[in-house]
Amino acid sequence: MSKYRLLAMFDGFDPAIDTINAIKAEKLAGVSVDDITVMSPIEHPDIDEILGDRPVNIQKFTFLGALFGVTFGFFFLSSAQASFLVQPQGGKPVIPFPSNFVLMYEMLIFFGVWTTVFAFLWMSGLFRKRGTLYSEKLTVDQVGIVVEVEEHQLENTRAFFNDHNALEIREEKA
Amino acid sequence: MAQVIQDKIIDENLKWSQINQDVIRSMQAPGKAYWITFAVCVAMFLTAVAAEIYQYKVGMGAAGLNNPHMWDMYIATFVFWIGMSHAGTLLSAILHIIHAQWRKPIYRFAEAMTTFSLMTAGFFPMIHLGRVWNLYWVLPYVSDRGIWPNFRSPLVWDAFAIxxxxxxxxxxxxxGMIPDLAILRDHTKGWRKKFYGILALGWRGDDRQWRNFRKTYMLMACFLIPLAISVHSIVSSDFAMSIMPGWHVTTxxxxxxxxxxxxxxxxxxxxxICLRYFFHMEEYMTKNIMEKTTKLTFAIAMVWTYLNLIEFASTWYGHNIYDKEVLISKATGPYAVVFWTMIICGSVVPFTLCFQKLRRHMPTMFVVSLxxxxxxxxxxxxxxxxxxxQAHQPHQWDVLWAPVVQxxxxxxxxxxxxxxxLVFVKLFPSVSMYEVKELTFHLQHEAxxxxxxxxxxxxxxPEGAREKPVTGRPGLEGA
Known part of the structure; x- marks a missing residue:
């Protein structure tokens, strides 16, 4: 049996939130709240609350990136400074820690920022190939709910969305 | 009621489609005034290129730079542009973290300003260097070139920090622009559609993307604040870590x-003010937002004035003869006009920002800002x-007024x-559309x-007889 993806468009957040609540209350057979994707022109914290715990892990990458930055900074600078041994040091250390700390701090931020950006691009699935289910009205003022259902549930799902005042329903084969 | 309306940041009844249209309109075919300004800017830039070529051929003497005046307007301008870049960080990162809603319509161009002023500042160490072709010497890669970058020098730190x-x-x-680029992708035609389509990176505004976006934006803001402070501290170290009189100051x-x-x-x-008038952004860049910006400016102006006074006082009471002589010379010597211009413009003029009538009068604010x-x-x-x-050696004392090349x-x-x-405001939205939408949504629900x-x-x-309306609070970023 083939699967279909449906995009139901709503006029603002209130009807969309009502619809998600109804799905949560198991009023749409075969679809749970975990299967829902909500598309909206702005971020709405209530949506996050209703959809439940969907963790974001970018900060872990940020931490690793920053850690790498500070370590790399130290070894990068030290390896450059180590080649200064041929130079008379005049009693000064070959690897000066106080000034290296300043530069390691900059490296920490540099790598922290870049890792955060790469993690964002990866984890938000920006480059991922997706279906054609999309509407330009989603960047104006409408809110979309995407669900994936079996072919035999199509009629039911359409009716469910229509009952919840969907402005438009689009579908594609998954 | 009139007071409530006056205190609103922007009109919460702005239609979201209207917000899209207004911002996209501001990016469309430029008018005559735009092209004239553009031509003037190109002319200014080309003049600088010509001067730099001349300086490159003749040497740094053309700029009047020699011992003891090895630094002059180039370094002052470098510090000025670096300083300018802090605006974006302040408005965007700091105010984002403390959830100041009023920043939303104006932070985008401030962020652009940050990037462009850094791009401008970056030129000056190269120009000032004289031997531009040796710029890569500052890079600290492990080398066998016999070059030993001095890692104890703040000048090397500058290269890293900037x-x-x-x-x-x-x-x-x-x-921060990705959701707006998606809006532009969806609502423009021709080459712009393709251009924004690539830049939007496939943004669809789904819940996963928004969650990750908010977290990323917050994390980057958290990085940018200490970074901005470190950058300008390092720039100040260029001076403070020397033993020159007037520079060796802990503040x-x-x-x-x-x-x-x-x-x-x-x-x-x-x-x-320029964007408000030339791009007809009156509905987004409101007088209330201007007022908040001016109040912030006034507060910072007073901090700056205080730090100036502290510096003068510590020099005066420190009884270091060289430092004291430089301070006296600043106020009474050949540069006195410039010194008092600084004091009047930096510490006296800001008091105009104390008056509400003046704060809301845009032509006055324009002059004040300049x-x-x-x-x-x-x-x-x-x-x-x-x-x-007026350094330590009296035989070197000299006065330099910058030559025309500088x-x-x-x-x-x-x-x-x-x-x-100018290129930015025509290619990219200078007002953040999605954040303004969040702001209106938030204000509507508050109302x-x-x-x-x-x-x-x-x-x-009786309590509980009526149900409280559901109030979403977009914009209170919960990352």
Whole structure:
């Protein structure tokens, strides 16, 4: 049996939130709240609350990136400074820690920022190939709910969305 | 009621489609005034290029730079542009973290300003260097070239700090623009549709993307704040870590940071008024937002004034004869006119910001913002020139007024900055559409809540008899 993806468009957040609540209350057979994707022109914290715990892990990458930055900074600078041994040091250390700390701090931020950006691009699935289910009205003022259902549930799902005042329903084969 | 309307940041009844249309309209075919300004900026920039070529051929003597005046307007301008870049960080990152809603319509161009002023600042160490072709010597890669970069020197720290700041602030600008680029992709035609389609990176605004977006934006803001402070502290170390009279001051790092925020805020005021009038953004760049910006500017101006006084006092009571002589010379010597211009523009003119009528009068604010920037520019020059004019060796005492080559390059840098900004406002949205939508949504729900509370009081119904309306709070980023 083939699967279909449906995009139901709503006029603002209130009807969309009502619809998600109804799905949560198991009023749409075969679809749970975990299967829902909500598309909206702005971020709405209530949506996050209703959809439940969907963790974001970018900060872990940020931490690793920053850690790498500070370590790399130290070894990068030290390896450059180590080649200064041929130079008379005049009693000064070959690897000066106080000034290296300043530069390691900059490296920490540099790598922290870049890792955060790469993690964002990866984890938000920006480059991922997706279906054609999309509407330009989603960047104006409408809110979309995407669900994936079996072919035999199509009629039911359409009716469910229509009952919840969907402005438009689009579908594609998954 | 009139007071409530006056206190609104923007009109919450703005239609979201209207917001899209207004911003896209501001990016469409430029008018005559735009092209004239563009031509002037190109001319300024080309003048600087010509001056630099001349300086390259003749040597740094053409700019009047020699011992003891090895630094002059180039370094002062470098510090000025670095300072200007702090505006974006302040408005975007700091105000984002503390959830100041009023920043939303104006932070985008401030972020762009950050990136462009860093791109402008970056030129000056190269120009000042003289031997531009040896610039790569500052890079600390492990080498067998017999070059030993001095890692104890703040000049090397500058290279690290500024390149980190430039890349981080450019990323902050680009990442923050992605949802807006998706709007442009969906609502423009022709080459623009393709262009924004690529830049939007496939943004669809689904819940996963929004969650990750908010977290990323917050994390980057958290990085940018200490970064900005470190950058200007390091720039101040260029001076403070030397033993030159007037430079070896412990308050220099906070003094530089305050000065940077100050000039950045003044620049935001100028650009705010330009965008408001030339791009008809009156509905987004409201007088209330201007008021908040001016209040912030005033607060920073007072911090800067205080740090100035502290510096004067510690020099005066420190009884270091050389430091004291430089201070006296600043106020009474050949550079006295510049010094008092700095004091008047930097510490006296800001008091105009105390008056509400003036704060809401845009032509006055435009003039004030330019005066503040003039004050902050000459402040940077007053740091550099007097110390070099009157250092430890009396036989070296000298007065330098910058030759035309320096002036041409400095003016050209303003042309370059304006050029970048002019291109930006026509290619990218200078107002963040999605954040303005969040703001209106938030304000609408606040108004509903207030109305509900007023209704409750009026009817004095038993508690719990009425259901409180659901109030979403977008914009209170929960990352």
């Amino acid at each position: 390149s980190t700041y430039l890349s981080a602030s450019a990323l902050f600008l680009v990442i 220099f790092p906070p003094y530089f940071v305050a000065g940077a925020l100050y000039s950045g805020c003044a620049a935001i005021m100028t650009l705010f 005066l503040l920037q003039l004050g902050m520019y000459v402040e940077r020059w007053m740091i550099v020139a007097p110390t070099l004019s 002036w041409a390059i400095v003016f050209g840098s303003f042309g370059w900055f304006a050029l970048l900004f 509903e809540e207030e109305k509900w509370l007023a209704d409750q009081e009026k009817h004095a119904t």
